Structures are given as structure tokens and as C-alpha cells.
Amino acid sequence: MKKISVKKGEILQRKGELNSKVYKVHSGLLRSYSIDEQGKEHIFLFAPEDWIIADNSAKDVPSELYIDALEDTECEAINRDEDLVLEPLKLLKRMAVLQNRVIMLMSASAIERYNHFLKTYPHIVQRVSQKMIASYLGITPEALSRVKKESHGKR
Amino acid sequence: MKKISVKKGEILQRKGELNSKVYKVHSGLLRSYSIDEQGKEHIFLFAPEDWIIADNSAKDVPSELYIDALEDTECEAINRDEDLVLEPLKLLKRMAVLQNRVIMLMSASAIERYNHFLKTYPHIVQRVSQKMIASYLGITPEALSRVKKESHGKR
DNA sequence: TTGAATTCTTAACCTAAATCAATATGCAAT
DNA sequence: ATTGCATATTGATTTAGGTTAAGAATTCAA
Structure with a gap:
């Protein structure tokens, strides 16, 4: 459990690493993301x-995700087994977020996904680029741009 | 922590309920699913x-998912807070499954999703209908039928 | 401050999968 | 066995979103 300072753009953890930690953000903004076979980035979570x-x-399996900083960030690195006992309720909350995300990805259109994002991360919209948001939603930046334009009257 | 017998088709838990439990399956097959605004079913998990x-x-929020039995099932109902301390490693495993599912939903085509399913649930394919599998993959049964046909040579 | 580099928007076109519809197959209950 | 129902397959058509490309707007580094 030690404090870490990360500069914007720095990578905290890479896909394929085994010694994966849990990071608790005190200030700033981290994200986790995967890169698929075609080299495309998909943002998994904003923190x-x-x-x-x-x-x-699983602990014996190489990690799937990269974690890096979208802003200069102060955070804390915790061992995964410590995390489990330290903050069990936060863990349940994370499960809830993931569950909503799966349901959303299976049933929602582009515009519905965007509205879902606004609800999950009300204070992040101003801090990240459209490109990042699109990547989180699983659509292209072009599609996001279109969809926002079309919905101007409707919300 | 009590034993429960569920007949095929019986609903164990409904969307909107608050007293949600965790079920550990001893034999048989359960599933959880959501129903969206258009009345469409989306299978979240096979168990x-x-x-x-x-x-x-979250515990103070009405549940999003239905849980029912796809086969006659023997299982065990556990309180959510008990579950947390009883089997912390299983919980981490569930997180891993969810994470893979999100990544899959964001980046994979219909056929890739099907192959992913075969890997996650190697023994379930024979036990559930195409319709159920399609619902789990987030595609229509028609799309699944076509995609399997097209890929006959290729796998 | 200026140039280079991302990012954003818009448009034209393309494609994977959805929808709609018809037929076929399998299964359960009497 | 026969009826009825859900499931599966196949085909025709539509559509949401992807791809490509080009210009405008922002950001960033020197």
C-alpha cells in the first residue's frame, strides 16, 4: 500500500504483466483499456x-488491460488480496458497474450508451476527449459526433 | 445458506426485488437475464x-436481473455479505469473467463472440438452444445460424 | 507565435447484422 | 399418431454504425 504519482500519459501497467495491482485514485484520472488484434483501443473503465x-x-494469468493516466494523478497501489479484505463494499460496487455495462452493451443504441455514460460519469465529460468517450462506448468518434448532433432537440 | 430445488422454467428471482441472494449451483443450470424497454431478453450469465x-x-437498489432455471436444478442460497467472506476467490473469478465479456462485447464480431462462448462454456453448448446462445452473445438467432453456417470450413 | 499534430465534424459510401417473412424441423401433450 | 408450439434455417430487405476522406478547429511544442 504505497503512494504513487503518475504524470499524464504515463503507463502504470501493461497488458501481459503478472504483478497486477489495484489502484485507488486520490486525485486525477486513470483509465484501463485493451488493444484488440486489429490494434484498436477499447477503454474498459475511467477512474x-x-x-x-x-x-x-485471474492472478496466475497475464493481465488483459493497460492502465495509464489521462491527467496527472495521485494514487495508491494495493495488493489484490489486500484489496479484497480492505474494501469489500467497493468491490461489490465495481461488480455493479460492470454488470450495468454488460447490459448496456448488449441492448443499447449509440445514443443510449452516451446517455448511460453521462449518468455513470457525470463529472468526466468535460475532462476527456470525444475520442475517449467513443472508445468507452464501443463506437467510433464519427458515430458519436453524429448521434449527439441528431439528439440536440430531443434532450 | 439453505438448499433449494428448482424445476426447469421456475423463476428464482425477479427484476425489481430487493432481497437478492447469491446462488451456488450444485447440479442443473441457472441463468440470469434482463428484459429491455422493447421487451427483449438478454442473457447475462449461465451458471x-x-x-x-x-x-x-447495490444492495439498496432493486435488482436488474431475473434468475431462472433452464434445467431442474439443485442449488444453495447464500446471503450476499456471507458470500463475500466465504468465497473471495470465486468472486474474483466472476469479475474476470465479466471483464472478458465486456472486452468481447466491445470488440468482437458475431463469429468471434460465438467462439468466445464455446471457450467460456465448453460443456453448455449441447444443453441450451441456439436462441439462448444468441441472446447471451447479444445477436439474433438468425445471425447466429448464418454465422455458424459460413464458418463451417474455417474452424 | 507559428507550424505541426491531434481532434472534431461532416459527407458519401459500404457492410454486418437486424428485421420481416416463409418454411421446415423438432418436441410435448394429449 | 396428431395437433399444436417453439425452434431453426433461409431468403429478401432495411438500417445503424463503420470506413474513408477532406476540411475546420483545437492543442501542443519549439
Whole structure:
């Protein structure tokens, strides 16, 4: 359990690493993301102040996700087994977020996904680029741009 | 922590309920699913022998998922807070499954999703209908039928 | 401050999968 | 066995979103 300072753009953890930690963000903004076979980035999670971010692969399996900083960030690195006993309720909350995300990805259109994002991360919209948001939603930046334009009257 | 017998088709838990439990399957097959605004079913998880199934919404929030039996099932109902301390490693495993599912939903085509399913649930394919599998993959039964046909040579 | 580099928007076109519809197959209950 | 129902397959058509490309707007580094 030690404090870490990360500069914007720095990579905290890479896909394929085994010694994966859990990071608790005190200030700033981290994200986790995967890169698929075609080299495309998919943002898995944003972690602003007070959120916890981690790769959740089994402990003996190389991690699937990269974690890096979208802003200069102060955070705390915790061992995964410590995390389990330290903050069990936060863990349940993370499960809830993931569950909503799966349901959303299976049933929601582009615009519905965007609205879901606004609800999950009300304070992040101003801090990240459209490109990042699109990557989180699982659509292209072009599609996001279109969809926002079309919905101007409707919300 | 009590034993429960569920007949095929019986609903163990409904969307909107608050007293949500965690179920550990001893034999048979359970599933959890949501129903969206258009009345469409989306299977969230299959739980065959030895799996654990639950709605992961926050405890003070009505559950999002239905849970029912696809086969006659023997299982065990556990309180969510008990579950947390009883089997912390299984919980981490469930997180890993969810994480893979999100990544899959964001980046994979229909055929890739099907192959992913075969890997996650090697023994379930024979036990559930194409319709159920399609619902789990987030595609229509028609799309699944076509995609399997097209890939006959290729795998 | 200026140039280079991302990012954003818009448009035209393309494609994977959804929808709609018809037929076929399998299964359960009497 | 026969009826009825859900499931599966196949085909025709539509559509949401992807791809490509080009210009405008922002950001960033020197």
C-alpha cells in the first residue's frame, strides 16, 4: 500500500504483466483499456477521484488491460488480496458497474450508451476527449459526433 | 445458506426485488437475464454446476436481473455479505469473467463472440438452444445460424 | 507565435447484422 | 399418431454504425 504519482500519459501497467495491482485514485484520472488484434483501443473503465481501477484477470494469468493516466494523478497501489479484505463494499460496487455495462452493451443504441455514460460519469465529460468517450462506448468518434448532433432537440 | 430445488422454467428471482441472494449451483443450470424497454431478453450469465450466480446491483437498489432455471436444478442460497467472506476467490473469478465479456462485447464480431462462448462454456453448448446462445452473445438467432453456417470450413 | 499534430465534424459510401417473412424441423401433450 | 408450439434455417430487405476522406478547429511544442 504505497503512494504513487503518475504524470499524464504515463503507463502504470501493461497488458501481459503478472504483478497486477489495484489502484485507488486520490486525485486525477486513470483509465484501463485493451488493444484488440486489429490494434484498436477499447477503454474498459475511467477512474476519477475515489474510484478503484484494476485488471481483473485471474492472478496466475497475464493481465488483459493497460492502465495509464489521462491527467496527472495521485494514487495508491494495493495488493489484490489486500484489496479484497480492505474494501469489500467497493468491490461489490465495481461488480455493479460492470454488470450495468454488460447490459448496456448488449441492448443499447449509440445514443443510449452516451446517455448511460453521462449518468455513470457525470463529472468526466468535460475532462476527456470525444475520442475517449467513443472508445468507452464501443463506437467510433464519427458515430458519436453524429448521434449527439441528431439528439440536440430531443434532450 | 439453505438448499433449494428448482424445476426447469421456475423463476428464482425477479427484476425489481430487493432481497437478492447469491446462488451456488450444485447440479442443473441457472441463468440470469434482463428484459429491455422493447421487451427483449438478454442473457447475462449461465451458471452450470459449481458456478455462482447473482444480481450485482447495490444492495439498496432493486435488482436488474431475473434468475431462472433452464434445467431442474439443485442449488444453495447464500446471503450476499456471507458470500463475500466465504468465497473471495470465486468472486474474483466472476469479475474476470465479466471483464472478458465486456472486452468481447466491445470488440468482437458475431463469429468471434460465438467462439468466445464455446471457450467460456465448453460443456453448455449441447444443453441450451441456439436462441439462448444468441441472446447471451447479444445477436439474433438468425445471425447466429448464418454465422455458424459460413464458418463451417474455417474452424 | 507559428507550424505541426491531434481532434472534431461532416459527407458519401459500404457492410454486418437486424428485421420481416416463409418454411421446415423438432418436441410435448394429449 | 396428431395437433399444436417453439425452434431453426433461409431468403429478401432495411438500417445503424463503420470506413474513408477532406476540411475546420483545437492543442501542443519549439
